[in-house]
Structure formats: structure tokens, C-alpha cells
Amino acid sequence: MYLSQESSTSQEPETTVAAGSGDRIVDNAILHLDQKLDQLDATVRDFSKDLNEVVIGADGDVGKFLSAIADTMENMDQRLRGIEKAQNFNNVEYQKEYIKEQLEAKIADLERQVESQGAQVADCKKIRExxxxxxxxxxxxxxxxxxxxxxxxxxxxxxxxxxxxxxxxxxxxxxxxxxxxxxxxxxxxxxxxxxxxxxxxxxxxxxxxxxxxxxxxxxxxxxxxxxxxxxxxxxxxxxGSIRVMARVRPAPSDTPEDELMDFGQPERGEFSEHWGKLNLMTTRKGLTGDVANVKTFDFERIFGQNDTNEVVFDEASDLAQSAVEGKKVCIFAYGQTGSGKSHTMLGDDESPGIIPRAINMIFRTAEDDAMSYRYKIELSVTEIYQDTVYDLLQQPRGGKKVTVRLQQATWETTASQTTALDMLRQASQHRTVAATSANEQSSRSHLVLTIRITREALIDRRVGQTTTGTLNLVDLAGSERAAATGATGKQMREGVAINSDLMNLNLVITALGSGTRVPYDSALTKALKESLTQGSRTLMLVMVSPFKKDQSQTVQTLEKGAEATRAKLASVARANRKTSALPKAATQTSGASSSSSAVAAAGTPTKPSSSQSGSSRTPAHRATPSSTQSSFANRKRMSTTGKTGNSV
Ligand SMILES: Nc1ncnc2c1ncn2[C@@H]1O[C@H](COP(=O)(O)OP(=O)(O)OP(=O)(O)O)[C@@H](O)[C@H]1O
Missing domain, CATH: 1.20.5 (Single alpha-helices involved in coiled-coils or other helix-helix interfaces)
Structure with a gap:
């Protein structure tokens, strides 16, 4: 390595040596110079050695080599000058001079610094100003x-x-x-x-x-x-178990006066506070001309031409209610063809008859009583035509209505009034009707609707107690006189069968009143047997034609009604005798019981007004069935022209 600049300068004598210590300083300087010379010798030796290496390594780079030599030479010169100076140190003057130089240089340097800082201060002042x-x-x-x-x-x-x-x-x-x-x-x-x-x-x-x-x-x-x-x-x-009432059908308003029957003035009858006595003004041919006659008939009640179906049902509803309570009841309209039987029993949309009103009342009662009773309401609809029973709840087979043995007709359980009315409507469509001289849509058969009401008590001491009532509602075929109607052939045979059935019905009612053997000799009376028996209740509505031409038929009908009334009286008298024969204590179940005996015994009419029997009525009894209900009279008409009409 070349000798470094640092090592040469670090060996320079201290410039701050005091002048008074000259001998010691000189000795030190000589000692120092000797050491320097030794170092210098060593350096020269190193240099020679380096030089040899440089010469050998400089083959490829002569420029570099020469420059390195120049540097080394320069360096050497400086060292030699230093050695020279150091040798001059042996001279005290020289030393003094040297120290002086050094001090002067120092002072000059300081002065320069002072000057420079003064200038800076002046600049700053200027700027600030x-x-x-x-x-x-x-x-x-x-x-x-x-x-x-x-x-x-x-x-x-x-x-x-x-x-x-x-x-x-x-x-x-x-x-x-x-x-x-x-x-x-x-x-x-x-x-x-x-x-x-x-x-x-x-x-x-x-x-x-x-x-x-x-x-x-x-x-x-x-x-x-x-x-x-x-x-x-x-x-x-x-x-009484048999009740007989009459209803006079209204005549069309344009009917001439002389074609109308004269029923006399409405008069309270023996059995009623309403119109109960019918004074029929009749004429018969006498030897000297027409002989006027008055026939009097007494009924529990007579419904006039202005009394509506609602008024009629108001009277009949007690009996329908009896069926709900477990009794066997039969209500039928009896009269000649065209006298208003179907209108009274079936009615139409504007004026529903007893059947739809009774259905409505039964379902309303069941609804009102739902907390106390469980009801089961079953329906059966049959038609009796020429002593044969047809099940109208069964669809006709091969265009023919289904015949059934008595008591074997279909029973349909109905959950609502609507279903019941629908069934009735459908059944009515199968009914046999035909046009007769007296009625365009004459029922040629008896329609029997039977409602079976089973009622089970749900509360109190009567829980589980069950009663079953039966309500037979019958729209009878019209009685007719073959001679008067001029019917022949099939229509005549129908008329004969109808009259025979009605006669048997009258006999049954009379027998019930008299307590004799009851002759259930026709399919009709057999079908109604359950509700035409001792202990059952019957309402016979005697239908009266308002026309003079029907006079003889009307008289016959009214006489049949009178017969039924007599049977009723007989039955009441028998019941009364039975009651009187009982020990007194047994008859005194209530105050009404003794009055019943008294009234019946005296033959005094009971009061069949709604007020008397009002306790058994609910508002439902007066409710009018839904107006959507079909006109059953129309069903008769439909049946006449329909597929199933006259099928038997
Ligand atoms: N109270 C009444 N108010 C208004 N119209 C009535 C009344 N009674 C009957 N009619 C009408 O008289 C006509 C004959 O009545 P309905 O068909 O009821 O007689 P019917 O006795 O059933 O006859 P048939 O025995 O021939 O079947 C019908 O047009 C009916 O609408």
C-alpha cells in the first residue's frame, strides 16, 4: 500500500508549543524526525516492492501505471519536503518563524471569519429593514x-x-x-x-x-x-185429535157474480171465534122451479178468500210443532179438483204453502234448540197413484218411476232447509199431473211428504231421552165426479181410484173418531197409518170451490168435512169419558186438564186461536221460507209436460 496522506500529517509537530520550552521541544522534534526517517525507510522499501508489482501488473494498462507513478512521486516529494522541514526544526529560529507563521495564518483566518460574519449580519439587517x-x-x-x-x-x-x-x-x-x-x-x-x-x-x-x-x-x-x-x-x-177446517178458494176477480157460490155472511161458528159457520145457499130443482135451501156446516175455522197461506199455516203450525215434540201428525187438504189443495199444501214462491213453511219451522226450531237437543231430520217423498206407491226420491229408471212396498221408501237425512226443499222440488217434478176440465194442472196422484224428526235431549235430567215425531203432509188428488168432468178411459180410471182412496180416508177418520176398527184398506191410508191412528193428530183442510158450477161437489166435500167433525167430536167425547173414569188425582195434573174435561163434556168449542196456543210457538213458526224456493204449483205444470209425467 501507498503511504497515506493522513499518516504523514499526523506526524507533524504541534504548532501550539510554547516558545519558552525550546530544548525539550527540539529533543522531541529530533526524536520524532528519527522515527520519521525510520518510517520513511520502511515506506521506500514498500514502495520499491509495490513498484515491482505495478510494473508487472501494468502490462495491459501503461497510462494507469504512469499516472500511479506520477502520484507516488508527488507524494514522495511532499514527504521529502516534510522531512526537510522537520530537519529545519533543529533550528530554533526556524521554529519560532514556523510558530509565528502558524499563528498569523490562524489570526488571518479568524479575521476572515469575523469579516464574513459581519457581512452576513449587515445583510440580515438590510433585509429586515x-x-x-x-x-x-x-x-x-x-x-x-x-x-x-x-x-x-x-x-x-x-x-x-x-x-x-x-x-x-x-x-x-x-x-x-x-x-x-x-x-x-x-x-x-x-x-x-x-x-x-x-x-x-x-x-x-x-x-x-x-x-x-x-x-x-x-x-x-x-x-x-x-x-x-x-x-x-x-x-x-x-x-181434539182430529181437527177440521175449511178454506174457500178465491175466484178470479172477473168472474160474473151469478157464477159464484153464496156462502152467506161470515159468522162465528160453534167451534171458533173466527168465521166458523158456513151457510151455503143452494138451489135445487123443485116441481115449481128452483127451490132455495140453506145448508149449514160448522168448522173449527173457515179461511176466507182473502186469507193467505201464512194465515192458514199460523193455525196449522201447532200440529207441526207437535211432531217436533214427538207426536204423529197428519195434515192433508181434501177437496174437489181445482179447489186449491196444492196451493194450500205446496203454494208457490210468492205464497209458500204448509209444506215449505213446516220444513222451515222444523229447521228453525232445531237451530234454536241446538243447545238443548240434537236433531235428526229425515225426509221421504212418495206418490200414490192408482193404489201403487212410487218413491219420488229415487230417480226414475228407464223413464219409469220406482215403485216401492209400503214403509220401504227412501229416507234421506237432511241437514238444512235448503236441502229439504231441493229434494221436495225434485220429487215434485216426477209427480203425475194432467189437465182436467176443472184444473189445467190437476194432481192425478196423492203426494205424501213424510218428515221424521228424532230429537235427543242433551241437557239436564232428560239427557239421552229421545223422541221421534212424524209429520205427514199430504197433497191429495182432487175428488171428481166422472159424470161432471166427462172423463173417460185413463182419466176416468184415475178418477175412480182417487175417489176410492178418498172414501177410504174418510172411513179411517170416522173410525178413528168412533173408536171402531180402522179400515186401512188403501195404499194411501196404509201409508199414512202411523199418523192416522189413535193418539195421533190429524188436520183435515176441506177445500171449497167458489164456483156455482161446483156446487154439488162442494156440498159433498163439505159433508165429508162434517163427517170428520162428527168423528172429532166423538173422539173428544171418548177421551173425555176416559179422563172422567180416571181417579180424580190422576186428572188433576194441571188446571187446564180439568177445564179440558169441562169444555169437552159440555161440548163447548175450544179456542183454537193463536193466542191460546201461543206458548208453543216460536217466531220460526211464522217465518216465511226463502223466496228462492221454487213454485211447487209450477212443478206440477212442469211434470205434466215433462218426460216423467203420466209414466204409469
Ligand atoms: N187461495 C188461493 N189463492 C189464490 N189462488 C188460488 C188459491 N187456491 C187455489 N188457487 C189457484 O187455483 C188453481 C187451482 O188450484 P190447485 O191446483 O191448488 O187446485 P187442486 O185442488 O190442487 O187441484 P187438483 O186436485 O186438480 O190438483 C191454481 O191456479 C191455484 O193457483
Missing amino acids: SAGPDVAAGREEEFRQLKERLEKEKARADKAEERKAIYEARIEKVVEDRDMLAQHYEAALREIEDSNANWRDQFQESQEARDGIEAVLRETIEREQERRRRLFDEVQDMK
């Missing part, structure tokens, strides 16, 4: 703005502090309120729980009390119902 006022103003403005901002910030901080204080106060208040509310809530909760418990106790008590009252009430109601039933039965018994 030139920029002085603006800076000051700027600073002041800046200071003012800062101060302003500071004040603003301070104000905001104060405000925030205030708000904080407010919020803290609020929070404190809210916390206080919340705690208070929590306390109130707890108190209210406790109060509610207490009052709930209290209320529960009270409720329990009141429920027990209510159950007690309910039990008492139920018992009272049950007793009252029982009493009502008994009274109702007694009233019905007083009215």
Missing part, C-alpha cells in the same frame, strides 16, 4: 386573527361546556325519572298482580254463583218447558 413594516403588520393581523379564532374557540368551548352541563343535568333528570318510573312500574305491577288475583277470586266466585243460578234457571226452564209441553198437549187434546 426593507421587509420590516409588512412583516410586523402581517404578524399583527395574523396575531389578531389568531386571537379572534382563539376567542371564538374559547366561546364555543364555553358554550359546549354549558351544553354539556345542561345535558348532564337532563341526563341526571332522565335517570331520576327513569328510576321513579321503574318504581311506579314495579308498584303498578304489584298492584295489577294483586288485583288480578283478587279479580280471579271474584271471577271464580261469580262463576260459581253463575253456575248455581244457571243450574236453578235450567231447572226452572226445564220445569217450565215440561209444563209448557204438558199444557200444549192438553190444549191440543182439547182441540
Whole structure:
């Protein structure tokens, strides 16, 4: 390695040596120079060695080699000059001179520095002087703005502090309120729980009390119902098991006066506070001309030409109600063809007859009684034509209606009035009707609708007790005189069969009244047997034609009605005799019972008005069936021209 600049300078004598210590300094310098010389020798030796290496390595780079030699030479010169100087140190003067030089150089250097810094200070002064006022103003403005901002910030901080204080106060208040509310809530909760418990106790008590009252009430109601039933039965018994009423059909308004029958003035009859006595003004051919005659007929009630189907049902509903209570009941309209039997029993949309009204009443009663009774309502619709029974609930087979043996007709359980009416409507379409001289749509058969009502008690002592009532509603075929109608062939045979059936029916009713053997000799009376028997209830509606031309038929019909009335009286008298024969205690079940005997014994008519029997009626009895119900009279007409008409 080449000798470094640093190592040569570090060996230079101290320039700050004091002049007074010359001998020691010189000795030191000589010693130092000797050491330098030794080092120099070593350096020269190293150099020679390096030089050899350089010469060998410089083959490829002569320029570099020469430059390195030049540097080395320069270096060597400097070292030699240094050695020279060091040798001069042996000279004290030289040393002094040297020290002086050194000091002067130092002083000059310091002076330069002072001068330079003075110049810088002057520059600064100049700059400050030139920029002085603006800076000051700027600073002041800046200071003012800062101060302003500071004040603003301070104000905001104060405000925030205030708000904080407010919020803290609020929070404190809210916390206080919340705690208070929590306390109130707890108190209210406790109060509610207490009052709930209290209320529960009270409720329990009141429920027990209510159950007690309910039990008492139920018992009272049950007793009252029982009493009502008994009274109702007694009233019905007083009215008799056979009841006979008449209805006069209205004539068209344009009918000439002289073509109309004269029924006299409406008059209270023996059995009724309503129109009950019919004074029929008749004429017969005498030897000297027409002889006027008055025939009088007494009925429980006579419905006039202005009495509607509703009025008729109002009277008949007691009997329908009896069927709901478990009795066997038969209601039928009896009369010559065209006298209004179908209108009374079936009716039409505007004026439903007894059958749809009874169906309506039964379903309404079942609905009203649903809490106390379970009802089962079954329906059967049959037609009796020339002593043959046809099941109208079965669809005709091969265009022919299905015949059945008696009591074997289909029973359909019906859940609603609508279903029942639909069944009836369908069945009516299969009925045999035909045009006769008296009626465009004459029923050539008897239509028998039977409603079986099974009622099971659900409450109280009667739970499980079941009653089954039967209501037979019959639209009879019209009686007719073959001679008068001029019927021949099939129509005549039909007429004969119809008259025979009606005659047998009359016999049955008479026998029921007299208590003799009952001759159920026709399919009709056999079919109605269950409801035409001792203990059953029968309503015979005698239908009266308003036309003079029908006079003889009308008289015959009224006479049949009179026969039935006599049978009724006989039956009442028999019942009365039976009651009188019983020990007294047995007859005194109620006050009404003894009056029943008294009335019947005296032959005094009972009062069949709605007010008397009102206890058994519910509003349902007066309800009008749905207006959607078809016109059954029309069904007769449809059947005439329809596929199934006259099929037998
Ligand atoms: N009370 C009444 N009010 C209004 N019209 C009536 C009344 N009674 C009957 N009619 C009418 O008289 C006509 C004959 O009545 P309906 O068909 O009921 O007689 P019927 O006795 O059933 O006859 P048939 O025995 O021949 O079947 C019908 O057009 C019917 O609408």
C-alpha cells in the first residue's frame, strides 16, 4: 500500500508549543524526525516492492501505471519536503518563524471569519429593514386573527361546556325519572298482580254463583218447558185429535157474480171465534122451479178468500210443532179438483204453502234448540197413484218411476232447509199431473211428504231421552165426479181410484173418531197409518170451490168435512169419558186438564186461536221460507209436460 496522506500529517509537530520550552521541544522534534526517517525507510522499501508489482501488473494498462507513478512521486516529494522541514526544526529560529507563521495564518483566518460574519449580519439587517413594516403588520393581523379564532374557540368551548352541563343535568333528570318510573312500574305491577288475583277470586266466585243460578234457571226452564209441553198437549187434546177446517178458494176477480157460490155472511161458528159457520145457499130443482135451501156446516175455522197461506199455516203450525215434540201428525187438504189443495199444501214462491213453511219451522226450531237437543231430520217423498206407491226420491229408471212396498221408501237425512226443499222440488217434478176440465194442472196422484224428526235431549235430567215425531203432509188428488168432468178411459180410471182412496180416508177418520176398527184398506191410508191412528193428530183442510158450477161437489166435500167433525167430536167425547173414569188425582195434573174435561163434556168449542196456543210457538213458526224456493204449483205444470209425467 501507498503511504497515506493522513499518516504523514499526523506526524507533524504541534504548532501550539510554547516558545519558552525550546530544548525539550527540539529533543522531541529530533526524536520524532528519527522515527520519521525510520518510517520513511520502511515506506521506500514498500514502495520499491509495490513498484515491482505495478510494473508487472501494468502490462495491459501503461497510462494507469504512469499516472500511479506520477502520484507516488508527488507524494514522495511532499514527504521529502516534510522531512526537510522537520530537519529545519533543529533550528530554533526556524521554529519560532514556523510558530509565528502558524499563528498569523490562524489570526488571518479568524479575521476572515469575523469579516464574513459581519457581512452576513449587515445583510440580515438590510433585509429586515426593507421587509420590516409588512412583516410586523402581517404578524399583527395574523396575531389578531389568531386571537379572534382563539376567542371564538374559547366561546364555543364555553358554550359546549354549558351544553354539556345542561345535558348532564337532563341526563341526571332522565335517570331520576327513569328510576321513579321503574318504581311506579314495579308498584303498578304489584298492584295489577294483586288485583288480578283478587279479580280471579271474584271471577271464580261469580262463576260459581253463575253456575248455581244457571243450574236453578235450567231447572226452572226445564220445569217450565215440561209444563209448557204438558199444557200444549192438553190444549191440543182439547182441540181434539182430529181437527177440521175449511178454506174457500178465491175466484178470479172477473168472474160474473151469478157464477159464484153464496156462502152467506161470515159468522162465528160453534167451534171458533173466527168465521166458523158456513151457510151455503143452494138451489135445487123443485116441481115449481128452483127451490132455495140453506145448508149449514160448522168448522173449527173457515179461511176466507182473502186469507193467505201464512194465515192458514199460523193455525196449522201447532200440529207441526207437535211432531217436533214427538207426536204423529197428519195434515192433508181434501177437496174437489181445482179447489186449491196444492196451493194450500205446496203454494208457490210468492205464497209458500204448509209444506215449505213446516220444513222451515222444523229447521228453525232445531237451530234454536241446538243447545238443548240434537236433531235428526229425515225426509221421504212418495206418490200414490192408482193404489201403487212410487218413491219420488229415487230417480226414475228407464223413464219409469220406482215403485216401492209400503214403509220401504227412501229416507234421506237432511241437514238444512235448503236441502229439504231441493229434494221436495225434485220429487215434485216426477209427480203425475194432467189437465182436467176443472184444473189445467190437476194432481192425478196423492203426494205424501213424510218428515221424521228424532230429537235427543242433551241437557239436564232428560239427557239421552229421545223422541221421534212424524209429520205427514199430504197433497191429495182432487175428488171428481166422472159424470161432471166427462172423463173417460185413463182419466176416468184415475178418477175412480182417487175417489176410492178418498172414501177410504174418510172411513179411517170416522173410525178413528168412533173408536171402531180402522179400515186401512188403501195404499194411501196404509201409508199414512202411523199418523192416522189413535193418539195421533190429524188436520183435515176441506177445500171449497167458489164456483156455482161446483156446487154439488162442494156440498159433498163439505159433508165429508162434517163427517170428520162428527168423528172429532166423538173422539173428544171418548177421551173425555176416559179422563172422567180416571181417579180424580190422576186428572188433576194441571188446571187446564180439568177445564179440558169441562169444555169437552159440555161440548163447548175450544179456542183454537193463536193466542191460546201461543206458548208453543216460536217466531220460526211464522217465518216465511226463502223466496228462492221454487213454485211447487209450477212443478206440477212442469211434470205434466215433462218426460216423467203420466209414466204409469
Ligand atoms: N187461495 C188461493 N189463492 C189464490 N189462488 C188460488 C188459491 N187456491 C187455489 N188457487 C189457484 O187455483 C188453481 C187451482 O188450484 P190447485 O191446483 O191448488 O187446485 P187442486 O185442488 O190442487 O187441484 P187438483 O186436485 O186438480 O190438483 C191454481 O191456479 C191455484 O193457483
